[in-house]
Amino acid sequence: MSDWQSWDERDAAAWIAVPQESSDKYSRGVLGVVTGSDRYPGAAVLGVEGASRTGVGMIRYLGADRPAEQVMRRRPEVVTAPGRVQGWLIGSGMDAASRPADDAHRLRSALRDGTPLVIDAGALDLVGRASAPVVVTPHFRELATMLAAGADDDSDAVTADDIAADPAAWAVRAAESLGVTVLLKGHTTYVVAPGGPRYAVTAGPAWLATAGSGDVLGGVLGALVATHAREIDEDGHAALAALAATAAWIHGRAGERASDGGPIVALDIVGELPGVVRELVRAAG
């Protein structure tokens, strides 16, 4: 573990973009979102909520009609008109095995847009198609599927059990073989940039192991990516890794505050996000 740097409040505090007097919604950063499906509309709501409460200039939700309806019911601030964005969140609540043609088209547009992407769940199979830096956010089963897809034959294929037994090592192998920043979720979240920094984040309680918790994390990271376009442009994967570790820290701390030793649901994490970001802004000041 010696080559893993642990990520703490002071590190995270350096990665919050605080609006200035001269800011407007566009200069703060706009997040494009293609998430959710008829089967999992809730994941779209949770990701958009996570991004909204972390802080971003605007969200363009550009996913399918049913999740769009749910997102708009919950967050009328969201815009469904296409347009320029500074970062993308794609894949949460989607299923690569049953992808409608409309979704394939939406995902392709995001992947070719040339702006950084957070790729989650049902878009992880498209990681090689991106035209800009990518951070992926798999759990250990999803990482096994990704790596198995790249194996030469079945005997090379890694299993979910292999990854659960040594997540740190597999996060490193994935970042090197896929050429993307990897955020591997778990009690300790491992963040690795290809050839670059390695961060271990242990910020949250095991109560975070609840449905939709990872969808919220995707939204938190999406907001951080969209509000740090300049840093990603300058430092590429090093910046993406710092942002990913910050997202995991914020998510963990929000889970800690929401839980206070008891059970939580994913929206409880969202409710604590503004308070956690406020703490970080104060810590940086």
Ligand SMILES: NC(=O)C1=CN([C@@H]2O[C@H](COP(=O)(O)OP(=O)(O)OC[C@H]3O[C@@H](n4cnc5c(N)ncnc54)[C@H](OP(=O)(O)O)[C@@H]3O)[C@@H](O)[C@H]2O)[C@@H](O)CC1
């Ligand atoms: N509110 C929403 O909209 C939410 C939407 N969500 C969205 O759902 C999508 C799928 O994400 P996921 O992580 O659930 O699926 P995935 O990686 O395919 O894992 C499947 C594996 O789990 C296992 N398994 C299943 N049941 C099990 C059991 N009872 N006990 C033990 N094992 C069990 C199963 O094993 P098997 O049953 O085949 O043996 C298989 O190996 C994704 O897009 C995500 O964003 C979620 O975030 C939740 C909230």
Ligand SMILES: Nc1ncnc2c1ncn2[C@@H]1O[C@H](COP(=O)(O)OP(=O)(O)O)[C@@H](O)[C@H]1O
């Ligand atoms: N035992 C645990 N302790 C702390 N955090 C956990 C634990 N298990 C899962 N988590 C966190 O909860 C989230 C679960 O995400 P994920 O597996 O994608 O769930 P979902 O697909 O239901 O949203 C991740 O952020 C992960 O780091």
